[in-house]
Amino acid sequence: MRSGFLKLAASNPSVLADRAAFGVIDKVRMVYPQRAGSPPVVAIDEASFSFRDGEFVSLLGPSGCGKTTLLRIVAGLVDKTAGSVQVGGHEVTGPRRDFGFVFQSLNLLPWRSVLKNVLLPMEISGRCDHAAVRRAEELLDLVGLSGFGKSRPHQLSGGMQQRVALCRALIHKPDLLLMDEPFGALDELTRMEMHDLLLKIRAETKTSVIFVTHSISEAVYLSDQVVIFSKRPARIVEHLDVPLPYPRDVHVRYTPEFTQLERQASEALGVFK
Numbered sequence: 703m704r705s706g707f708l709k710l711a712a713s714n715p716s717v718l719a720d721r722a723a724f725g726v727i728d729k730v731r732m733v734y735p736q737r738a739g740s741p742p743v744v745a746i747d748e749a750s751f752s753f754r755d756g757e758f759v760s761l762l763g764p765s766g767c768g769k770t771t772l773l774r775i776v777a778g779l780v781d782k783t784a785g786s787v788q789v790g791g792h793e794v795t796g797p798r799r800d801f802g803f804v805f806q807s808l809n810l811l812p813w814r815s816v817l818k819n820v821l822l823p824m825e826i827s828g829r830c831d832h833a834a835v836r837r838a839e840e841l842l843d844l845v846g847l848s849g850f851g852k853s854r855p856h857q858l859s860g861g862m863q864q865r866v867a868l869c870r871a872l873i874h875k876p877d878l879l880l881m882d883e884p885f886g887a888l889d890e891l892t893r894m895e896m897h898d899l900l901l902k903i904r905a906e907t908k909t910s911v912i913f914v915t916h917s918i919s920e921a922v923y924l925s926d927q928v929v930i931f932s933k934r935p936a937r938i939v940e941h942l943d944v945p946l947p948y949p950r951d952v953h954v955r956y957t958p959e960f961t962q963l964e965r966q967a968s969e970a971l972g973v974f975k
């Protein structure tokens with residue numbers, strides 16, 4: 703458990719710097735300003751956590767607690783009110799090329815083919831060469847969509863579209879993949895398939911992942927570390943290390959260790975009040 707470490711880190715920021723961290727989120731606070739008669743909203747009170755290169759971190763908390771806000775701050779898409787975010791030794795001051803994103807609304811372009819959707823980030827950055835097309839095809843193959851490159855998004859199921867969005871996020875080999883409840887709209891079985899696919903991709907690409915979810919079992923199944931938030935304004939109430947070895951498969955979901963971790967997360971969320 704990291705709670706002790708983080709308490710120490712809060713009083714001595716150099717502790718965060720000493721640790722072999724790839725990402726350091728330090729005392730981030732977010733207040734949305736007053737608007738049209740409504741008072742300012744404190745979305746994040748003060749949030750600190752860190753992660754190593756290649757680590758899988760989930761942000762788990764109730765609806766409206768500020769998870770998306772924090773993810774967008776880490777992504778450099780929203781200006782924070784206070785605190786700092788460093789990834790790969792550099793302060794995040796805006797969207798970065800070394801990040802990939804998958805949001806709940808996939809934003810696939812309906813008039814473009816699957817392959818061209820995957821290639822979009824490369825086109826935007828002027829790097830859409832033969833190597834990029836080959837990589838897009840390899841990624842589609844990896845997620846079981848070879849043969850669908852010429853299809854349009856509407857010809858695919860929700861789970862298949864989700865896999866296209868994942869390929870698009872990975873096409874430029876990001877060092878950090880940021881995912882906001884990406885599987886929320888999928889049925890249970892498809893969702894479990896996507897979990898295994900994501901773990902496989904993560905093992906192959908070695909990318910770090912920050913994954914927002916309100917599902918306790920999803921967070922435990924996927925993560926090295928689960929950062930658990932209270933209700934709004936979001937405070938971190940627990941840092942849960944998940945010592946279950948990778949590769950993980952469906953069997954781990956039915957072990958006493960898994961159940962115990964789910965219980966710990968539930969307790970932190972206040973389920974047993």
Ligand SMILES: Nc1ncnc2c1ncn2[C@@H]1O[C@H](COP(=O)(O)OP(=O)(O)OP(=O)(O)O)[C@@H](O)[C@H]1O
Nearest residue numbers: 734743745764765766767768769770771772916934
């Ligand atoms: N652009 C904005 N302007 C003002 N308030 C906002 C804005 N975006 C979010 N909020 C408020 O900040 C709080 C946190 O919102 P956020 O979307 O980060 O929560 P969340 O944990 O992602 O919720 P959910 O699980 O429902 O997606 C909410 O009270 C929300 O109303």
Ligand SMILES: [Mg+2]
Nearest residue numbers: 769770771882
């Ligand atoms: Mg959200």
